[in-house]
Amino acid sequence: MDLPYYPIHDHGPVMKGMIIGGLGIFHVFLAQFAIGGGFVMCYLQWLAGRGRLGEGGRQFLDGYFKALVLVSFVLGALTGVGMWFTTIQVSPRTIGLMVDTFHWVWAVEWCFFSLEIAAGYAFYRYGARMSDPVRLKLLGLYSVAAWFSLFWINGILSWQLTPGDWIATGSVWAGFFNPSFFPSLIFRTLVCMALGALAATVVVNAMDIAPEPRRALIARVAHLLIPMALMPFVGAWFMAVIPDDSRQWVLGGSAVMTNFLIIAVGASVLIGAYALLGILWRRMTINIATASLLCALAFGATAGGEFVREGVRKPFTVRQALYSNAITPDELDALRARGSVTDDPYPLRDADRLPNPQVALGARVYRFQCAVCHTHQGANGITHLVGTWSTDQKRLNIANLQHTKAFMPPFAGNAAELEALVQFTEWLSADQPPTWPTSDDPATLAELNHLLRQAGTSPGGHPRAAEASP
Numbered sequence: 001m002d003l004p005y006y007p008i009h010d011h012g013p014v015m016k017g018m019i020i021g022g023l024g025i026f027h028v029f030l031a032q033f034a035i036g037g038g039f040v041m042c043y044l045q046w047l048a049g050r051g052r053l054g055e056g057g058r059q060f061l062d063g064y065f066k067a068l069v070l071v072s073f074v075l076g077a078l079t080g081v082g083m084w085f086t087t088i089q090v091s092p093r094t095i096g097l098m099v100d101t102f103h104w105v106w107a108v109e110w111c112f113f114s115l116e117i118a119a120g121y122a123f124y125r126y127g128a129r130m131s132d133p134v135r136l137k138l139l140g141l142y143s144v145a146a147w148f149s150l151f152w153i154n155g156i157l158s159w160q161l162t163p164g165d166w167i168a169t170g171s172v173w174a175g176f177f178n179p180s181f182f183p184s185l186i187f188r189t190l191v192c193m194a195l196g197a198l199a200a201t202v203v204v205n206a207m208d209i210a211p212e213p214r215r216a217l218i219a220r221v222a223h224l225l226i227p228m229a230l231m232p233f234v235g236a237w238f239m240a241v242i243p244d245d246s247r248q249w250v251l252g253g254s255a256v257m258t259n260f261l262i263i264a265v266g267a268s269v270l271i272g273a274y275a276l277l278g279i280l281w282r283r284m285t286i287n288i289a290t291a292s293l294l295c296a297l298a299f300g301a302t303a304g305g306e307f308v309r310e311g312v313r314k315p316f317t318v319r320q321a322l323y324s325n326a327i328t329p330d331e332l333d334a335l336r337a338r339g340s341v342t343d344d345p346y347p348l349r350d351a352d353r354l355p356n357p358q359v360a361l362g363a364r365v366y367r368f369q370c371a372v373c374h375t376h377q378g379a380n381g382i383t384h385l386v387g388t389w390s391t392d393q394k395r396l397n398i399a400n401l402q403h404t405k406a407f408m409p410p411f412a413g414n415a416a417e418l419e420a421l422v423q424f425t426e427w428l429s430a431d432q433p434p435t436w437p438t439s440d441d442p443a444t445l446a447e448l449n450h451l452l453r454q455a456g457t458s459p460g461g462h463p464r465a466a467e468a469s470p
């Protein structure tokens with residue numbers, strides 16, 4: 001079987017997803033701010049061209065652009081490269097599939113990104129010397145390019161959750177314009193506008209502008225918060241097109257994901273309410289503390305939203321096509337027959353600390369099938385999760401992994417590997433003693449074979465093999 005094995009990094013007590021997530025949230029926040037910042041600039045420059053921007057406006061435009069360039073170009077680009085580094089370490093096969101499938105889409109995205117950088121840099125260098133109409137054109141170019149890089153990347157990210165007809169046809173365009181493409185593109189566009197406006201309220205407060213023009217500027221940029229009112233509708237549209245099981249998790253099925261959704265929605269409602277009632281209706285101004293607090297709330301909303309988006313895809317990184325642990329659904333039967341790590345070429349770390357070959361086999365199975373989502377004793381630690389279970393409960397629940405929790409893939413190895421994995425977790429829980437008995441009762445293996453057959457190889461949430469074919 002030609003399944004590709006990749007080296008697997010061990011980050012100790014830190015879950016791999018936390019590394020991608022921690023960096024990803026910053027990156028998404030900065031990238032969306034870069035796009036929304038362009039919208040804010042275009043709007044204000046358009047007002048300036050018609051002589052309606054008022055005192056302090058030009059000063060603000062140039063100051064805001066400096067903040068935009070420094071924060072989002074530098075940090076945004078660095079975290080973007082960081083995303084490639086972390087994701088190819090944690091999920092090389094997923095990234096490989098994405099690059100293979102969307103090779104040219106990614107190339108196009110890259111062209112727009114280059115255009116965004118070039119236009120931004122030109123404005124940064126020469127903007128002060130340009131006439132208003134030329135400035136507007138350049139900012140327009142910047143914003144369009146920035147938004148289109150979102151357009152292209154959004155197709156790839158939304159495909160991971162709802163690959164649509166791509167599964168059956170393999171068509172790149174069916175995958176790109178997948179069922180969640182438009183709701184997520186529109187939602188992100190609204191987020192971009194809100195972030196651009198919120199950041200503008202911080203910058204305007206940080207500048208030396210008299211109170212009255214400052215209030216007028218804040219009222220202007222707050223216009224970009226108005227489209228936030230559409231978020232509930234676009235959010236509902238998104239919820240309607242995602243798979244049933246994903247929707248159930250966020251709507252209560254998984255407490256963690258539901259909580260993150262509540263954080264995201266709650267923070268967005270607070271921002272929206274403040275913007276609509278306070279700034280636009282009561283014509284209040286906001287000081288730098290409030291502005292920063294609103295930005296922090298927006299960061300919380302982004303973090304919650306991205307967490308949910310990543311979380312609801314489990315157990316897949318590309319739904320129906322690739323499990324999070326880099327195994328495809330078609331490969332499962334063969335791996336069950338041949339053994340999942342029989343061909344895994346990589347040596348174990350600290351192999352001489354393992355007490356016997358069975359525990360060593362268990363360690364390899366754990367590394368290949370479980371380590372992407374679990375740690376030994378840290379975050380989502382396997383020893384904590386199985387801590388109170390008897391040996392037989394472990395056998396039963398791991399054999400039934402996808403039914404134990406539907407956000408785990410089915411167990412992909414043979415009975416001997418399953419028993420080795422159970423022994424490995426017990427050895428870990430027992431604080432890794434230097435000797436450990438081998439469990440080789442043929443009756444146990446026969447029982448595990450039976451359990452595995454019963455569990456079937458379909459993802460969770462589907463009928464078990466035994467129930468489907470009595």
Ligand code: HEC
Nearest residue numbers: 314315324325369370372373385386398404405407408409
């Ligand atoms: C796609 C990610 C993913 C993979 C791969 C994965 N798990 Fe899990 N597992 C989870 C999540 C998420 C939970 C839920 C933790 C919680 O409820 O706090 C979980 C829970 C568990 C639990 C506790 C279940 C319960 O009902 O309390 C056990 C045991 C477990 N996993 C074992 C494994 C083993 C063994 C493997 C490898 C064969 C594995 N997992 C692979 C994500 C994964």
